[in-house]
Amino acid sequence: MSNNALPLSAVELGRIDAWWRAANYLSVGQIYLLDNPLLKAPLCLEHIKPRLLGHWGTTPGLNFIYAHMNRVIRRDDLDMIYLAGPGHGGPALVASTWLEGSYSEFYPNVSRDEEGMRRLFRQFSFPGGIPSHVAPETPGSIHEGGELGYALVHAYGAVFDNPELIACCVVGDGEAETGPLAAAWHSNKFLNPVTDGAVLPILHLNGYKIANPAVLARISHEELEQLFRGYGYTPYFVAGDDPAQMHQDMAAAVDAVVAEIRTIQRTARAGGSDPLRPRWPMIILRSPKGWTGPRSVDGKQTEGSWRSHQVPLSDMASKPEHVRLLQDWMESYRPGELFDAAGAPVAEIAALAPVGERRMGANPHANGGLRLRELRLPDYRDYAVAVARPGQDDAEATRVLGSFLRDVIVHNPDNFRVFGPDETASNRLGALFEVTDRAWMAERLEGDDHLAPDGRVMEVLSEHLCQGWLEGYLLTGRHGFFSCYEAFIHIIDSMFNQHAKWLKVTSREIPWRRPIASLNYLLTSHVWRQDHNGFSHQDPGFIDHVVNKKADIIRVYLPPDANTLLAVADHCLRSRNDINVIVAGKQPAPQWLSMDAAVKHCSTGIGIWEWASNDWQNGGGEAGVDQASEPDIVMACCGDVPTLETLAAVALLRELAPDLRVRVINVVDLMTLQPREEHPHGLTDKDFDALFTRDRPILFAYHGYPWLIHRLAYRRSNHANLHVRGYKEEGTTTTPFDMVVLNDLDRFHLVSDVMDRVPKMRARAPHIKQAMRDRLVEHKEYIERHGEDMPAIRDWKWPW
Numbered sequence: 001m002s003n004n005a006l007p008l009s010a011v012e013l014g015r016i017d018a019w020w021r022a023a024n025y026l027s028v029g030q031i032y033l034l035d036n037p038l039l040k041a042p043l044c045l046e047h048i049k050p051r052l053l054g055h056w057g058t059t060p061g062l063n064f065i066y067a068h069m070n071r072v073i074r075r076d077d078l079d080m081i082y083l084a085g086p087g088h089g090g091p092a093l094v095a096s097t098w099l100e101g102s103y104s105e106f107y108p109n110v111s112r113d114e115e116g117m118r119r120l121f122r123q124f125s126f127p128g129g130i131p132s133h134v135a136p137e138t139p140g141s142i143h144e145g146g147e148l149g150y151a152l153v154h155a156y157g158a159v160f161d162n163p164e165l166i167a168c169c170v171v172g173d174g175e176a177e178t179g180p181l182a183a184a185w186h187s188n189k190f191l192n193p194v195t196d197g198a199v200l201p202i203l204h205l206n207g208y209k210i211a212n213p214a215v216l217a218r219i220s221h222e223e224l225e226q227l228f229r230g231y232g233y234t235p236y237f238v239a240g241d242d243p244a245q246m247h248q249d250m251a252a253a254v255d256a257v258v259a260e261i262r263t264i265q266r267t268a269r270a271g272g273s274d275p276l277r278p279r280w281p282m283i284i285l286r287s288p289k290g291w292t293g294p295r296s297v298d299g300k301q302t303e304g305s306w307r308s309h310q311v312p313l314s315d316m317a318s319k320p321e322h323v324r325l326l327q328d329w330m331e332s333y334r335p336g337e338l339f340d341a342a343g344a345p346v347a348e349i350a351a352l353a354p355v356g357e358r359r360m361g362a363n364p365h366a367n368g369g370l371r372l373r374e375l376r377l378p379d380y381r382d383y384a385v386a387v388a389r390p391g392q393d394d395a396e397a398t399r400v401l402g403s404f405l406r407d408v409i410v411h412n413p414d415n416f417r418v419f420g421p422d423e424t425a426s427n428r429l430g431a432l433f434e435v436t437d438r439a440w441m442a443e444r445l446e447g448d449d450h451l452a453p454d455g456r457v458m459e460v461l462s463e464h465l466c467q468g469w470l471e472g473y474l475l476t477g478r479h480g481f482f483s484c485y486e487a488f489i490h491i492i493d494s495m496f497n498q499h500a501k502w503l504k505v506t507s508r509e510i511p512w513r514r515p516i517a518s519l520n521y522l523l524t525s526h527v528w529r530q531d532h533n534g535f536s537h538q539d540p541g542f543i544d545h546v547v548n549k550k551a552d553i554i555r556v557y558l559p560p561d562a563n564t565l566l567a568v569a570d571h572c573l574r575s576r577n578d579i580n581v582i583v584a585g586k587q588p589a590p591q592w593l594s595m596d597a598a599v600k601h602c603s604t605g606i607g608i609w610e611w612a613s614n615d616w617q618n619g620g621g622e623a624g625v626d627q628a629s630e631p632d633i634v635m636a637c638c639g640d641v642p643t644l645e646t647l648a649a650v651a652l653l654r655e656l657a658p659d660l661r662v663r664v665i666n667v668v669d670l671m672t673l674q675p676r677e678e679h680p681h682g683l684t685d686k687d688f689d690a691l692f693t694r695d696r697p698i699l700f701a702y703h704g705y706p707w708l709i710h711r712l713a714y715r716r717s718n719h720a721n722l723h724v725r726g727y728k729e730e731g732t733t734t735t736p737f738d739m740v741v742l743n744d745l746d747r748f749h750l751v752s753d754v755m756d757r758v759p760k761m762r763a764r765a766p767h768i769k770q771a772m773r774d775r776l777v778e779h780k781e782y783i784e785r786h787g788e789d790m791p792a793i794r795d796w797k798w799p800w
Contacts, residue, residue, distance in 0.1 A: 023063035026095035030124035053125035055088035062092035085151030086172030102361030114343030139361035149178030156187035157472020159197030173214035180464035193268035206289035208306035239286035257281035369514020371477030384595035391798025402431035515576035528641035538731035540704035563598035605669025631663035639703025649750035
């Protein structure tokens, strides 16, 4: 920026510089000190933490930006949140929120005085304290900074349908090298200046990562500018290392971008027609890594070098000269000018802080549960598929769900969106386009399908962006739904991890964090109906990944038909602080339960399907109570295709072995299989035994990898008799039924499994198993000749 105009008066310059020095002082203290927070005595080893953990290099830049955002928030009464993308920048946000007072309001024991400062320092990266990154414990944060790449996409998610909000998003130059961040720059093609807020990206180039130079810091100014103009931004550059000049240049840049944002919004909102996509402003800030820290340590350059990335001064016990260097470093900020005798920030610093909820640490958008409005949900029963008799008619479960979601959008036009990677229509949710379009601010051509600036469907061919937008949307108090092909949801495994960790900490350990709407996944185009796309599209393993997380947070549902899917979806949209994974097929499939039956079934998540069982016919008492009425075999199923194959196997068993007593159990809520002590939805041992018996064989047909069922049920009394069939990594381009045959999940294999496990069938087992082998040979010959499944398979109906 030019230094011809000086936007800051001497008073303003003094306030900003004082804040910055104070935040830097507090940040260094957090990394190093246990005691002596105001340096009232000469530093000695006893004042210093025995284990030095933290990241200094990015911190002064984050403090610098925070100070400048405070000025314009206070001046213009801006509604702004702060997202710190650089990893482990926690000291900066903790320091600034303590200076503004919001930290002490959330944590009264960390008061704004000398004792509070001592606690502030001691808790950082210390047992029983707080993490080194910007974590859920940090006031004002919606972004978990432990993993890089997601800050910008979270920022855009936060401002969708938040027309007055500005998300100041600092992108570190290391983070800028990640794939998700590179894609996130394109979020500006989805931001509607009429109904959405604004993102102010600040690319902070301090030159280095842990040990290597950063790519964007080592390309020419011209190339860097062209890159971001190509992304659709107007970049403003601020560069240097002289604090006074940098403050003036940064203030000028911030004034320019805020004015530009307001002009873009004012023009669009006064237009009355489809707004044109604006070129949004951004700032590229170049400052030294570890700015204001030790210039050199042990004769090696530190400030402006990768050596300042983490802890510039270490080995305190073996290098006592480092203790003196630390004291010199902290005293260089002139703490006597920054804090009064009691340890509180001086009035000059307090004068820069915004007031009340305008403080970025106290902004209610960053504690989204404060702003959460209940969804107005239509009655899901109104969308029911008529089921007069089980298994007689087919329906596409997700198409039925699409009509329900369509009306959710109608009733909630500004706080509910559907996200997905270019698959909304493919996943049979096309009813959404009866009432809305795909959000799109880029160029539109004649013949495009349902594109509009105000669309409520967020489609982009990046699972990372869909996930990140949705997370930002939820964390700021709205609701959403993410549909994806089952195999490719793995792309966001790590993002799921971070959100699950956030929810675990916020829901159990941070009472001031209010509950937010749950993260809802619909996984469709699933493993058993990817026969046409082949092996690359066949993977049900996301469930296994999800189940690793805390039971308080995760829920997994596998509804077997459309009516159960409706009941599950309604429940998930009403839930809070959960991650709900729903797996449901989109292809025509048999419908088993009426809506009344589906509601009852889903209310417990597991149950005996009496209409498919015959064990109750052969005893004197209620099933599971009278020993005479115990089944010979329990046939359990979880998932739409396993349910179909189980019922087809049961039908064969009734034909071939009519005296065999079979109990059919369907599982909708996978977590019911865990003991109640391990998951809140788990069955008690008594209830589990009543369903599955204590000593009878159990044949379980499962949607995913078989070992997960064993893992969930290994503590149950009858686990030794549990045999699970599921996906065993066999797949190719073939027919739908051949997919289940390849994995031994088909009806013929299931019948043979029963023969192997029921002692009373020993005499007839060889004949029945031979008949099943013959059916499998017939199947193989038929599909190789005709290219489709046999009519007896394709057209099968439940016969009773």
